[in-house]
Amino acid sequence: MKVTEHKKGLAAVALIASLAALYLTGVLPELPDPKKVIEDIARTLGGLTYVFVGALAFLETGAFVGLLVPGETTVIVGGVIAGQGEIDLLPLIGIVWVACVLGDTTSFLIGRRLGRGFILKHGSKVKIDEDRLEKVESYFERHGAVTIVAGRFVGLLRALTPFVAGSSAYPYRRFLPFSVIGCGAWVGLFSVLGFIFYRSFDQVAALAGQAVLGLGVTVALGVAAVLAYRRLRDP
Structure with missing residues (x-):
């Protein structure tokens, strides 16, 4: 029987889950220790x-890099390194917080000065098209300041909201406080998560290993059952 794309996808999920389970439970000891x-x-x-994480936090909105690389991943890594003891957590939060606000401000000023035509002309380089821009514009029109704060935790909104606020003539004196609040919450949350994750890495890894092992077995059995059923139904 010819294998369909759907079956290939199910098989891939089963394989990935099974490999993850084997890796986290130590059955594949030759793989590098994540710690x-x-x-x-x-x-x-x-x-x-400090410089690396701060620069990426700035570029995420200042140069729309957030649509290519999720910024929270970098902030979490910074928190993990702080947990390891190579850097201090509080200076990390402060530096990245300031960089984040500066990135928002840069994007806001670009939007104010150059307008939406600029992003439509050059946005394809960072995966921005008119449809994605219109979604953010519509959301900003309906929710305003809430978008600046809550949107910090949503990839598309985080990358484009400061630009949209600037291009829509939203007052900067109103934009800045919400940017400071949103950036502070975002940086604080993900850096602390990384810090805590490293400090309890062994416990987390053990629990994750058990969970992923169960998931891998469940997915593998589920895929096998689906394929067997379809084979019997369509000989």
């Missing part, structure tokens, strides 16, 4: 972590 990988990254970056 050691984190420690190696921390030693390599050292104090440059």
